[in-house]
Amino acid sequence: MVGAGHGGAAQPTALPPSWYVDPAAHELERRAVFARSWLFLGAASALLEPGACLGATVAGYPLVVLNDRGTWRGFHNVCRHRGGPLVAEGPGTCQSLVCRYHGWAYGLDGALRSARDFGDEGPVAEGRGLFEIRVEAWRGLLFVNLDLDAPPLAEGLGPLAEHCAGYPMESFVPGPRSSHHLAANWKVYAENYQEGYHIPLVHPGLNRQLDSRHYQVEVHDDYAVHRAPTRDGWVTAGTWLWRFPALALNLYPDGMCVESYAPTGPASCRVDYHFFFAPGTAPEVAEAAVASSTVVLEEDRGICEAVQANLAAGVYAGGLLSPRHEEGVAQLQRLVLAARGAGS
DSSP: OOBOSOSSOOEEOOSOGGGGTOHHHHHHHHHHTGGGSOEEEEEGGGGOSTTEEEEEEETTEEEEEEEETTEEEEEESOOTTTOOOSSOSEEEEOSSEEOTTTOOEEOTTSOEEEOTTOOSSOOOSTTOSOOEEEEEEETTEEEEESOTTSOOHHHHHGGGGGGGTTSOGGGOEEEEEEEEEESSOHHHHHHHHTOSTTHHHHOHHHHHHBOGGGOEEEEOSSEEEEEOBBTTSOBOSSEEEEETTTEEEEEETTEEEEEEEEEEETTEEEEEEEEEEOTTOOHHHHHHHHHHHHHHHHHHHHHHHHHHHHHHHTOOOOOEEOTTTOHHHHHHHHHHHHHHHHHO
């Protein structure tokens, strides 16, 4: 399905307001949406050296990815003994994975190597290895998928990758990254990202740069392309892409910002910004890009948290989506419905 956000008739919102506040809805989407999708984790360069590892939590799932003598592997960061953690959050190095609770040790292949001081009849190693996840890289970006039967990453990205062909993504150098915690359901934030309707009221600085009246969201099966002319009539240099459920890829000739988000609870989410810049980019240029994105994020935080509070108040019962401005919101809601149906 392809659309450009113009024409047609207004359509009702598709998701019940309770899905933005209900713990049961949160748990279903965590498993049916995020546990079955390719999710961006960070720069692949963080795992170039054997023994390099990275601990991260995505949608409530504690994970560890690592380089096992040139092979990338991923596991749930959960010991098979009593659920203890194996590595700390963030980058590090490891020669083995040792539970920080009781000392059970696993090889970098995830197999149980020893159960510390367990007694004469220790657990049989077979069948007690770590729970695996999928790890793949694409053009310098690292992705994970908790579904071992999921299609390969290249197939999952599909035609979206073609929109990136003209950019030297592999040459971009990882820059600053930041995490932002919002008191809003992940869908509130995603819907906000998927339309430019709110720009004149929420983003005064951005509105001075863009002609938001002609902001377009071209929707495809599971991704969208965003476009907007600048105030002087020139189309903004770059490509803005969104992919369900939680990836925004903003590409420019001299760098990119990779944005991802995930639920942290029924009424909260975390938004991560990863900046990459062309070699030799002046520090002040990088700092300006980070500062500009942070201003927009804080403006979005304010309105998304206000919307979340209103949804929780129990008055709102659904509304209408603009056929001109909110086809991207409708797309997101259709995809959520489909994923929940497949995962229920």
